[in-house]
Amino acid sequence: MTRPSSLPRLAAWSAVASAPLALGCLFSALAAVGYDVDALADPAAGVGHGARGADWLYASMILDALGYYLLLAPAVLHLDRALRRRDDGLATLITASGLGYILVGALGASVLAAVCPPLMRELELAAEPETHAITLVLRAALLAVHGGLWNFLEMILAAVFWLGAGAMLRAERPRFAALTMALGAAAAVDAVGETIGFPELASVGLSIYLVLAPAWALCLGVLTARELGTRAPAPMPAVIA
Numbered sequence: 248m249t250r251p252s253s254l255p256r257l258a259a260w261s262a263v264a265s266a267p268l269a270l271g272c273l274f275s276a277l278a279a280v281g282y283d284v285d286a287l288a289d290p291a292a293g294v295g296h297g298a299r300g301a302d303w304l305y306a307s308m309i310l311d312a313l314g315y316y317l318l319l320a321p322a323v324l325h326l327d328r329a330l331r332r333r334d335d336g337l338a339t340l341i342t343a344s345g346l347g348y349i350l351v352g353a354l355g356a357s358v359l360a361a362v363c364p365p366l367m368r369e370l371e372l373a374a375e376p377e378t379h380a381i382t383l384v385l386r387a388a389l390l391a392v393h394g395g396l397w398n399f400l401e402m403i404l405a406a407v408f409w410l411g412a413g414a415m416l417r418a419e420r421p422r423f424a425a426l427t428m429a430l431g432a433a434a435a436v437d438a439v440g441e442t443i444g445f446p447e448l449a450s451v452g453l454s455i456y457l458v459l460a461p462a463w464a465l466c467l468g469v470l471t472a473r474e475l476g477t478r479a480p481a482p483m484p485a486v487i488a
Contacts, residue, residue: 255471258325261318262468268314269461275307298371301364308360315460316353320346322467326412333415341415345408348401355396362388394441398449402438405456406431409463423466430459 279300323345330338363385370381409431416424433455440449 254321254325255475258321259468259471259475261320262322262464262471264468265314265318266461266465266468268310268318269457269464270314272307272310272314273457275303275310279303279307298368301367304367305360305364308356308363312353312356312360316349316356319464320349322464322471323349323408325471326467329419330412330415337411337415341408341411344404344411348404348408351396351401351404355392355401358396359388359392398437398441398453402434402441402452402456406435406438409434420470423470426459426463426466430456430463433459 281300323342326345327338327342330341366381366385366388370378370385373381409427411431413424413426413428413431416427433452436452437449437456438452440446440452
């Protein structure tokens with residue numbers, strides 16, 4: 248007899264857990280730039296905030312890697328099952344895009360967590376000749392991750408995943424599908440804005456994504472948990488005396 252998979256339960260709990268961590272990432276990022284909301288639009292804004300900013304940036308990147316990315320992996324794999332009932336070939340493309348989004352995003356957060364906080368602490372104590380060099384390295388790392396990995400490559404993969412998954416789930420779960428496609432549209436707007444050099448457009452898409460992504464994860468986790476709760480138990484195998 249085939250044992251039931253534990254993936255749905257893991258997907259539900261990890262998706263729900265990811266939402267508060269993602270919100271914690273936003274709070275930590277705001278603290279890293281001295282609670283200046285306008286500074287969040289500038290990837291290099293936290294460079295000059297010293298050791299305190301470095302600690303908050305490190306916390307933000309760890310929470311980012313977990314809340315926006317890694318804890319969503321079980322949910323993406325679980326969602327793959329529902330998508331394959333609709334179209335096996337498209338499900339492969341959509342799931343691969345979702346996992347690519349997670350990998351690229353977590354990689355970017357890990358790089359910033361490893362590189363930026365130590366350099367920010369050194370910058371606070373550095374002599375004048377070293378300050379310029381450290382600042383250049385910091386800005387290069389931040390712009391490479393924000394402009395290259397996150398707001399371009401990652402958002403293209405995210406748009407394919409969420410738009411594709413939403414389109415395939417419309418008949419089964421129309422309201423959740425609408426939320427999913429709205430999240431995919433926000434990712435697409437961010438990627439387009441970054442590609443054509445229109446930062447205001449990219450900022451709009453990014454802002455919507457940052458809010459909707461935790462909401463989407465929470466909804467998916469709750470829906471999956473409800474399905475587990477209402478699912479009829481499997482019949483017991485007959486016992487031959």
